[in-house]
Amino acid sequence: GAVVSQHPSWVICKSGTSVKIECRSLDFQATTMFWYRQFPKQSLMLMATSNEGSKATYEQGVEKDKFLINHASLTLSTLTVTSAHPEDSSFYICSASAGTGELFFGEGSRLTVL
Amino acid sequence: AQSVTQLDSHVSVSEGTPVLLRCNYSSSYSPSLFWYVQHPNKGLQLLLKYTSAATLVKGINGFEAEFKKSETSFHLTKPSAHMSDAAEYFCVVSLSNDYKLSFGAGTTVTVRA
Numbered sequence: 001g002a003v004v005s006q007h008p009s010w011v012i013c014k015s016g017t018s019v020k021i022e023c024r025s026l027d028f029q030a031t032t033m034f035w036y037r038q039f040p041k042q043s044l045m046l047m048a049t050s051n052e053g054s055k056a057t058y059e060q061g062v063e064k065d066k067f068l069i070n071h072a073s074l075t076l077s078t079l080t081v082t083s084a085h086p087e088d089s090s091f092y093i094c095s096a097s098a099g100t101g102e103l104f105f106g107e108g109s110r111l112t113v114l
Numbered sequence: 115a116q117s118v119t120q121l122d123s124h125v126s127v128s129e130g131t132p133v134l135l136r137c138n139y140s141s142s143y144s145p146s147l148f149w150y151v152q153h154p155n156k157g158l159q160l161l162l163k164y165t166s167a168a169t170l171v172k173g174i175n176g177f178e179a180e181f182k183k184s185e186t187s188f189h190l191t192k193p194s195a196h197m198s199d200a201a202e203y204f205c206v207v208s209l210s211n212d213y214k215l216s217f218g219a220g221t222t223v224t225v226r227a
Contacts, residue, residue, distance in 0.1 A: 108157045
């Protein structure tokens, strides 16, 4: 099946710094990518929908200035957590649509903010 | 609006015995339904999906699920659990023409030796 790669898989940063997480579709073009946040032992919460070449669409309650999403090409979307604080610590997962009706998920990126 | 309810937060089974994970959905449109599995600190892997074809859907690793419109259910089963089946399972619903997914709360499966 199609492969979606996230990088980094683990990141630890100091409070106040910004962290960028990449999501790449390795063997297909993804016009649409999604970003999710998952708290420990909880389900995935959709944060935003990322469309190539246009602004991301954020879900209600998600701060767009806090979580910057860029979908610069058909194979890459990035999520930047700006001025990170400990409450931003979470597991972030992306998914990408190959246009076949199926979404492919990345392995996730665990962010820990000290 | 669409939503999905997983009726069990935790299921514990003995190795070699059947597994049943229950899921009910609500959707204003013809839904697409999925079951995903997540191992610790990993992304999600698709087990199977229903997209208005056969109501009994066979997936990977011996899992299958039956779509019952009258009961608005999409329960996941496996006849014989394996230790490697221990993971978190998510029932997911989406509109048939929309890639936005609504996730259930998840069911944690533990398998006893």
